[in-house]
Amino acid sequence: MIQVETIQELRSIVKRWKRENKTVGFVPTMGYLHEGHRSLMETAKKETDHVIVSIFVNPLQFGPNEDYEKYPRNLQHDFQLAASVSADVLFTPTVSEMYPVPIQTSVEVKGITDVMCGASRPGHFSGVATVVTKLFQITQADRAYFGQKDFQQVAVIKTMVRDLNIPIEIIPCPIVRESDGLALSSRNVYLSSEERQQALSLNKSLQLAQRMAGAGERDASTIRAAVLKQIQEQPLARIDYVEIRDPETFQSLTALTGTGLLALAVRFGNTRLIDNCLLEAPPL
Amino acid sequence: MIQVETIQELRSIVKRWKRENKTVGFVPTMGYLHEGHRSLMETAKKETDHVIVSIFVNPLQFGPNEDYEKYPRNLQHDFQLAASVSADVLFTPTVSEMYPVPIQTSVEVKGITDVMCGASRPGHFSGVATVVTKLFQITQADRAYFGQKDFQQVAVIKTMVRDLNIPIEIIPCPIVRESDGLALSSRNVYLSSEERQQALSLNKSLQLAQRMAGAGERDASTIRAAVLKQIQEQPLARIDYVEIRDPETFQSLTALTGTGLLALAVRFGNTRLIDNCLLEAPPL
Known part of the structure; x- marks a missing residue:
């Protein structure tokens, strides 16, 4: 597994895969990977030829009083976990790689974002939809894997992909729990x-x-x-x-x-x- | 030149081109083609291997009191003009092909859309950015050609492509005028x-x-x-x-x-x- 930090390098790797007619699986994460992420990566590995795992704590989807700054990070552990399931690329862009200039564009999904986490966290799903659109454009993946713990997030992304005709298949995967039942997070x-x-x-x-x-x-x-x-x-x-x-x-x-x-x-x-x-x- | 009405058929044509490592040029239009459109197609033809011209009068970008219903249409003339410059595909989706269910997602570009045509036509650029994103995802084009008469539109699309990392190059082309100076429209x-x-x-x-x-x-x-x-x-x-x-x-x-x-x-x-x-x- 290699670690890639720039969009340009990732694009050139994906271009090579596409020329070889290989399929690309994508697992977008905010890092601090756990067994839930592992199950996504394992499913991606089974279903596609090459797997990209991204780690990006996206400032756009955090509210001003939320935990962006202290969101847990452990790249060394994440690298080992992703390597252990034979992911091909760990994509770890910096904030300035993803947002080199102040972003003026957003992707908005109406209706299903008005309730639940959308109501509790104003702007959250706009930040999610925008960064996921970016990551889908960068990775050009054929399939992307998301955990059902974020049930509403999966619905937002499926709606966005359908409405914008993004050529990717969204694969929701079951919640993984600790042995005592706590959902992994x-x-x-x-x-x-x-x-x-x-x-x-x-x-x-x-x-x-x-x-x-x-x-x-x-x-x-x-x-x-x-x-x-x-x-x-x-x-x-x-x-x-x-x-x-x-x-x-x-x-x-x-x-x-x-x-x-x-x-x-x-x-x-x-x-x-x-x-x-x-x-x-x-x-x- | 062939006329294609469905997204699925267009995708399969583009997939074949991509496998052959060909580049794709794209000229999105609302039809009723004139010499301004012809110049876009000719430039596209020079710069790419295959050219797709789309004709779609997008209801999303018209205000309630604007001219959506009576916007001029003449498919036979458009077919002949696009064929005369050897475009490969004339893509003419219906409204229900582009919007099979009520669309819940929009692409919004802030700042530069607050003034000029953005101020005069509320929602216009949101409709443009959303349909152009859809068309870019459908055509998977390498380069897209737009006339500079819609200067602000070109700026909106360039901003959106940059911000969302859409893998396409936007090529602005000069305004074409009648011999007496009237800009073609x-x-x-x-x-x-x-x-x-x-x-x-x-x-x-x-x-x-x-x-x-x-x-x-x-x-x-x-x-x-x-x-x-x-x-x-x-x-x-x-x-x-x-x-x-x-x-x-x-x-x-x-x-x-x-x-x-x-x-x-x-x-x-x-x-x-x-x-x-x-x-x-x-x-x-």
Whole structure:
């Protein structure tokens, strides 16, 4: 695996691959890689001829009071992890390589960005859509791999790719969890042991909701109330949102008929965690 | 030359070209082709291996009270003109081919779109940037050709391509004029003979401004006043804007030091015409 820092060098590598008629898989990340990222890279490796992993903590998608400055970084560890799954290129552009002049252009996705993380983090999805468009143009990848933990992000990117006719296939991959159920996130490193223990309530409450739906509970507010109660029992938890929505349109659901998305964002101390699952109503 | 109506068919043609290591030139148009378009196609033909000409009257870039419905169309004539310069593909997608579902994504360019045509036509450049991004993704062209009559449009597209790292080169081409000086535009067909006669004042006023600048006049408001006077002498002219700006930043200029952009938009009846030229201050 080689590390590439410039757009120009990456383009020349990809050009060579394309001339050889090879397919390119792409795993965009903000680094501090974990087993969730590993599963994306492994899937990319299986499905494409060459794999590019990017590490770029994108200032555009952080709000003014968010954790851009202290977002965890560990390039040496990331290099080893990406090399261990035989990625071909680790692309690590600097901020000035990605934004050599103040950027005047943005990619905006309407509708599905008005709710959930879009409502909690104004400008976040604009920053994500813009940088992902840039990375797709730079890598010219055939397929890109994203974790379903960021369910809304995947929906935003799929919408953008469809609307702008970007010639890439978006592959959503399952959430990877610790053995005790905590969804993997680079931000988990921020948690104190007490916060981490209480954060297990997130996955537990998702499981509770799935059991309720499986047992035939179709009232979204009843399920939501049970989830809220379970999380609110943790003294350190501050709920940002807990919502049950249509997984395609992101319209709020009052009744579970087919598949619903249960998504939540909860703070423990200064750390904001997100998690989600699909709820399947059993046939009537 | 073949006519292609679907994105899928165009993609498969371009894929074949790329495998053969051929370069692709692209001339995006709204049809009703004239000699200005012909010059773009001829330049494209000289500089690239294969040329795609698109005809698409993009509803996204027209305001609610603009001329989308009555924009002139003549596919038979357009086919003949594009074939006469040996374009390879005439791409004529329908609106539902380009927008199969209501589009949720837009490409926004800030700063340079706040003035001139951006101020007169809210949403116009967003519609242009979005459809051009789509067309660039579909055609995967190496070079795209635009007329300088739409000076601000070219600047918007160059900014967008730079900011989003779209792998395409934007080639601005000179304005083509009738022998009496009227800048070619598909919208000229709307003009009555009286309006067309009075519209000659646009190019005449640009020439006057160039003579003033060449003679050492550096005060932008003096030059602008002379342009306004010449146009206002035409009883049918209603001025939308006449502005002298920096051709890169589009900041308003009070004094001409290096190169200035003189740009104007004027209505004759219901027809809005634009024109522009660069003003060069002689060395001090």
